[in-house]
Amino acid sequence: MTVVAVLVQEGAIGFEVMIPGQVFGMANMAAAEGDSDRGGAVGSPRYDIRVCAVGRSVTTLPVWGATELRTPFGPEAVAAADIVVVPGAEKFLEEPDSEVLDALRAAAARGARIATVCVGAFTVAAAGLLDGKRATTHWQWTDELARRYPAIDVDPTVLFVDNGQILTSAGMASGLDMCLHLVRSGLGAELASRTARRLVLPLWRDGGQAQYIEHPDPVDSTHSLAPTIEWMERNAAEPLGLEAIAARASMSVRSLTRHFRTHVGTTPLALLVRMRVDRARRLLESTELSVDRVARESGFGSEASLRYHFTRSVGVAPQKYRSSYLTAS
DNA sequence: CCAGATACCCGCCACT
């Protein structure tokens, strides 16, 4: 069981406080569904989510909805957590409470993962945990983060950054992507994809995507490529070229790449590679197929190609991923 | 891991 502590500070942004509960809670439901599908008894939940405050037991959420949050847990939740999520708070430009900083440093020191949403990155930065690391935050505040903490390598162009131990996300909805990423790395791509479906989240939003995309014509642009992308998802195992994709979208190759850049924020091939890596992950998790077979079944032309992309996006080689995944579950 | 071949991506620009 993975303990997730959501560390709430005064003036926390309500939406972001709720994100971990929604994603990890949904992962619990997806896991239970998986248990019964396999004919076995429903196992215990995978995640234990504890909304907590350090210093105060009740934190108000005075803006944007004017509600009040009761935090059932205190510092002991942070001390017990495997993952500490830090949502953004209203007064993020002020020095955080020293108890909060101490709790974060202690958690990091004993190896817990720390994940920030939005301007929560400022809190973790104040604890000195981001020095020398790559990080991101809400695009309105990336410059300020870089100015205050020159030792941090701030990347304003991505949805989230995973440093292994510390994760930072761009803000608001990208916190969903980051938490889903944590589910994927903890429990596997198959469960993560079922969780995404329950959350009605697109599967393919990934860390390396533009934070914001201009939408000159939101009505048309948000949906025009959706059928093409679904088609790519279904046919990712086939050798797809730009020509074929463009034909499917009934436009030229030039227009296709242009639309991808402006509306999706990435390129057709980059998206396809992500889809294929995801397939490969699932095959490695759930089958005994050789790495070479996995490469072909997931749409990569060769084992070398799979290894190249897999290692780049997952961080470990396919074979290593399979063995570590099996021992972890 | 290297190298040659190929595919892709995107600025530029003419065109509808």
Next chain:
DNA sequence: TTAGTGGCGGGTATCT
């Protein structure tokens, strides 16, 4: 005039 399209060139990423 503005908005969108798509061919072309060639630097770069990817494949074999």
